[in-house]
Amino acid sequence: MVTIRDVARAARVSVATASRALHKSHLVAHDTREAVRAVADRLHYTPHRGARSLITSTTHSIGVLLPDLYGEFFSEVIRGIDQTAQGAGYHCLLSSVRHGGPTLEAALRSMRGRVDGLILMSPEFTGDLSKRALPSGFPVVLLNCPPSDTPHDSIAVANFEGARAMVRHLAGLGHTRIAIIQGAEGNFDAAERMRGYRTALTEAGLRFAPELAVPGDFSEAAGDAGARALLRVVDPPTAIFAANDGMAIGALYALRDAGRRVPEDIAIGGFDDIPMARYVEPALTSVHVDISALGEQAAGRLFAALEGPLEHHVSRATLPTTLVVRRSCGSRRT
Amino acid sequence: MVTIRDVARAARVSVATASRALHKSHLVAHDTREAVRAVADRLHYTPHRGARSLITSTTHSIGVLLPDLYGEFFSEVIRGIDQTAQGAGYHCLLSSVRHGGPTLEAALRSMRGRVDGLILMSPEFTGDLSKRALPSGFPVVLLNCPPSDTPHDSIAVANFEGARAMVRHLAGLGHTRIAIIQGAEGNFDAAERMRGYRTALTEAGLRFAPELAVPGDFSEAAGDAGARALLRVVDPPTAIFAANDGMAIGALYALRDAGRRVPEDIAIGGFDDIPMARYVEPALTSVHVDISALGEQAAGRLFAALEGPLEHHVSRATLPTTLVVRRSCGSRRT
DNA sequence: CATCAGGCTGTAAACGTTTACACCGGCTGG
DNA sequence: CCAGCCGGTGTAAACGTTTACAGCCTGATG
Numbered sequence: 001m002v003t004i005r006d007v008a009r010a011a012r013v014s015v016a017t018a019s020r021a022l023h024k025s026h027l028v029a030h031d032t033r034e035a036v037r038a039v040a041d042r043l044h045y046t047p048h049r050g051a052r053s054l055i056t057s058t059t060h061s062i063g064v065l066l067p068d069l070y071g072e073f074f075s076e077v078i079r080g081i082d083q084t085a086q087g088a089g090y091h092c093l094l095s096s097v098r099h100g101g102p103t104l105e106a107a108l109r110s111m112r113g114r115v116d117g118l119i120l121m122s123p124e125f126t127g128d129l130s131k132r133a134l135p136s137g138f139p140v141v142l143l144n145c146p147p148s149d150t151p152h153d154s155i156a157v158a159n160f161e162g163a164r165a166m167v168r169h170l171a172g173l174g175h176t177r178i179a180i181i182q183g184a185e186g187n188f189d190a191a192e193r194m195r196g197y198r199t200a201l202t203e204a205g206l207r208f209a210p211e212l213a214v215p216g217d218f219s220e221a222a223g224d225a226g227a228r229a230l231l232r233v234v235d236p237p238t239a240i241f242a243a244n245d246g247m248a249i250g251a252l253y254a255l256r257d258a259g260r261r262v263p264e265d266i267a268i269g270g271f272d273d274i275p276m277a278r279y280v281e282p283a284l285t286s287v288h289v290d291i292s293a294l295g296e297q298a299a300g301r302l303f304a305a306l307e308g309p310l311e312h313h314v315s316r317a318t319l320p321t322t323l324v325v326r327r328s329c330g331s332r333r334t
Numbered sequence: 335m336v337t338i339r340d341v342a343r344a345a346r347v348s349v350a351t352a353s354r355a356l357h358k359s360h361l362v363a364h365d366t367r368e369a370v371r372a373v374a375d376r377l378h379y380t381p382h383r384g385a386r387s388l389i390t391s392t393t394h395s396i397g398v399l400l401p402d403l404y405g406e407f408f409s410e411v412i413r414g415i416d417q418t419a420q421g422a423g424y425h426c427l428l429s430s431v432r433h434g435g436p437t438l439e440a441a442l443r444s445m446r447g448r449v450d451g452l453i454l455m456s457p458e459f460t461g462d463l464s465k466r467a468l469p470s471g472f473p474v475v476l477l478n479c480p481p482s483d484t485p486h487d488s489i490a491v492a493n494f495e496g497a498r499a500m501v502r503h504l505a506g507l508g509h510t511r512i513a514i515i516q517g518a519e520g521n522f523d524a525a526e527r528m529r530g531y532r533t534a535l536t537e538a539g540l541r542f543a544p545e546l547a548v549p550g551d552f553s554e555a556a557g558d559a560g561a562r563a564l565l566r567v568v569d570p571p572t573a574i575f576a577a578n579d580g581m582a583i584g585a586l587y588a589l590r591d592a593g594r595r596v597p598e599d600i601a602i603g604g605f606d607d608i609p610m611a612r613y614v615e616p617a618l619t620s621v622h623v624d625i626s627a628l629g630e631q632a633a634g635r636l637f638a639a640l641e642g643p644l645e646h647h648v649s650r651a652t653l654p655t656t657l658v659v660r661r662s663c664g665s666r667r668t
Numbered sequence: 669c670a671t672c673a674g675g676c677t678g679t680a681a682a683c684g685t686t687t688a689c690a691c692c693g694g695c696t697g698g
Numbered sequence: 699c700c701a702g703c704c705g706g707t708g709t710a711a712a713c714g715t716t717t718a719c720a721g722c723c724t725g726a727t728g
Contacts, residue, residue, distance in 0.1 A: 001391070003714055014678045019716060029676060046446040050393070051714035053384035054683045057335070061427070061448075068413075075409040079402075082430050091448065093395070094428045096416050112380040114395075114425065220613045246610070253613040276580070279554045279587040281615050337684055348708045353686060363706060385684035388713045 002043045011039040022047075061091040062302060063115035065107055067122055068098050071218075071246065072274060073291055077143070080295025081119060088303045090116075097122065117302045119143060123188040139305040141298045146188040147316075153301050155317045157294060159189050162287035162321035163196025163241070164203075166269045169285075169323060170239045171204035173331050175267060179212040179237035181226035181247050190218075193243045193271060212237050216247050223250025231258055238266055239329070245270035245277050248284055252328070263330030273324050283326035294319050336377045345373040356381075395425040396636060397449035399441055401456055402432050405552075405580065406608060407625060411477070414629025415453060422637045424450075431456065451636045453477060457522040473639040475632045480522040481650075487635050489651045491628060493523050496621035496655035497530025497575070498537075500603045503619075503657060504573045505538035507665050509601060513546035513571035515560035515581050524552075527577045527605060546571050550581050557584025565592055572600055573663070579604035579611050579620055586614060586662070597664030607658050617660035628653050 008018035013032060021028045021036035028036075039045075053059045064081055066074060078094070085092050093115055097107050104122060111118065121143035142154035170178050180197045183190025194213070201208055211233045216222035223242050227250070230237055242248035248270030252262060260266050262282055270277060273288035297317065325331055342352035347366060355362045355370035362370075373379075387393045398415055400408060412428070419426050427449055431441050438456060445452065455477035476488035504512050514531045517524025528547070535542050545567045550556035557576050561584070564571055576582035582604030586596060594600050596616055604611060607622035631651065659665055 001714090004716095005714080015715080016679080016717075017677055020677090024716095027676075032676080046443065048388065048714050049447045050384035050387035051683085052716075054382065054388060054685085054714080055716045057683080059384070064428075071409065072406045073409075075405065075407075075412070078409070078412070078428070079430065082428060083432070086429070091444070092428045094398075094412070094416060094426045095420070096413065098417070109380060110425070113383045220609055224613070249610060249613050253615070256615055275554055276583060276610065279558070279583050281587070281590060335684090338686095339684080349685085350687075350709080351707060354707090358686095361706080366706080382684050385713085386686075388684080388715085389686045391713080 063111040076291035077295040080292035084299035159192035160196040163193040167200035175239040183243035220250035223247030227251035227254035285329035397445040410625035411629040414626035418633035493526035497527040501534035509573040517577040554584035557581030561585035561588035619663035
């Protein structure tokens with residue numbers, strides 16, 4: 001391994017000068033600087049990050065903690081984060097907290113000392129984190145986490161408003177029996193979408209019917225099963241709001257299989273507006289979320305906190321959603 | 335920040351004993367060890383990774399370099415890698431090499447000194463990497479990269495065999511005008527699938543017709559456009575092989591829009607077998623790839639090289655694919 | 669001419685670990 | 699009773715950086 005000492009020796013300067021030439025350039029004479037840089041280049045010198053971080057107590061990396069990774073949702077989030085991080089000269093240390101695996105706290109511990117800040121996405125996160133696992137004042141941005149009293153920035157998708165808009169739209173089309181296939185149990189996004197559903201029902205003067213709210217877990221299979229269950233209730237729904245597009249597509253499959261026409265017999269709406277939504281048959285009405293923007297903003301907030309930790313006050317942002325009407329809800333052709 | 339000195343002082347032992355108590359436990363008396371650990375716990379001590387890596391010249395992280403992140407393909411790969419890495423006590427430093435962004439070499443440089451090994455996925459990778467950007471002997475596993483003469487392990491999906499099996503199947507159903515919607519230009523996966531397509535044609539006694547090979551880029555929109563183009567050729571195809579499922583779904587959309595029935599008028603096959611494939615209408619015949627296994631195996635190979643660098647010889651593995659026949663190709667109902 | 673400023677460079681001390689080496693008892697075996 | 703071993707512990711040196719401090723030289727100012 002070639003160290004800065006080797007560079008200094010080869011360039012016939014001291015290590016101090018070498019170090020300065022490489023990144024505090026204004027303190028060193030022009031010729032010396034160029035000479036050192038040439039030598040460093042020739043020797044393929046790369047500074048040892050560990051040693052540097054020992055001195056500066058900074059790593060130029062951020063940690064990204066996600067729940068189990070699946071679907072294009074996460075790759076979009078990661079893309080947004082990574083893009084912003086690269087722009088700021090940071091690296092992303094990624095870790096997923098799987099259900100069976102090590103706990104959130106263990107994951108946090110293992111990241112301590114490796115990262116300057118953290119983006120934590122944990123829709124099932126219950127709240128009391130920073131107390132134990134993190135140095136107080138450690139920069140953290142919460143992504144789609146349930147609100148908590150911890151003093152951290154947070155960014156979330158407007159789940160409530162999006163779901164509400166969808167259900168309001170369905171009600172506006174004259175539906176009175178509107179069902180929901182819910183997201184995963186204990187999931188914050190799922191809970192918020194459910195809340196939006198109920199609120200929209202009330203606002204439309206409709207009563208919440210427990211038999212029209214079936215459980216799900218965001219998978220296509222759950223949408224399939226959910227739709228089948230809904231077809232069996234005594235006074236079946238004329239519209240179904242699936243808490244994400246995957247389940248909506250599963251539901252489409254089940255309805256087709258049962259001989260129901262969409263949207264003529266029954267309307268369907270999803271959530272997320274994944275790219276595929278407009279290509280299924282019928283094209284899926286959904287709630288559009290700019291997922292990579294979610295990642296970008298989270299990273300952006302984190303870097304803001306990192307670069308200027310002065311006068312930082314906790315912010316809670318919400319990423320807006322927009323209703324995208326296509327054929328599956330029957331309002332008009334798109 | 336609480337250091338090992340603090341722990342040592344609080345436990346009334348030397349730093350050496352403290353250090354040993356924490357991970358070379360057999361060298362220290364039972365009581366001392368427990369005492370030190372209790373203190374470390376109470377103080378929330380976490381070792382400074384930089385300092386440790388300075389001594390051991392090891393980081394316990396691996397770098398993961400991916401092309402632009404999109405679709406569920408990548409989140410699956412990452413999932414597989416991360417899972418294996420966590421099992422081995424490693425972290426993943428993730429970076430994507432975007433088209434407009436910094437070059438592959440820059441990305442490699444920025445990872446130097448931060449990671450013990452590297453997983454590089456770059457279907458457009460041209461070959462001459464290790465020479466300059468990496469210390470020689472640095473453990474690298476290549477994922478879906480074009481074969482090169484660099485002395486690195488590599489793992490790839492059996493693109494050629496999968497595509498060949500698909501096209502052979504279509505030919506076996508009696509189709510003689512079989513088209514392909516190709517993957518991205520310059521992409522190795524795409525090229526291999528194309529090669530499988532041509533080989534299968536030849537094996538079936540069919541002639542390659544250039545007008546039946548339209549370009550694409552793995553996106554739904556490209557599948558849409560590709561299918562429309564294919565409908566316009568003078569003697570249109572009776573079967574289409576789309577180089578991935580996204581394009582196949584785009585093609586389904588276009589065909590439906592043009593009033594063609596699938597599979598009665600025209601058969602369709604995809605590649606990847608994404609979860610959604612079985613839920614579209616008609617259910618999509620595809621080539622199944624266990625994507626997360628790809629990541630797992632890559633990580634596995636890397637750790638094998640890291641833990642025991644002795645007697646390591648370059649290996650090239652191929653992840654098998656299986657043809658999944660569903661309704662879209664018309665052979666039978668599933 | 670003496671002094672001083674300021675640009676440039678070098679010396680050496682830190683940062684938090686791990687570990688080679690030395691040390692110190694107490695026990696065993698001759 | 700002594701030599702030697704061994705389990706348990708401490709001291710201090712390394713790892714590769716950054717940076718405070720000091721020093722040197724040149725040129726300008728009094």
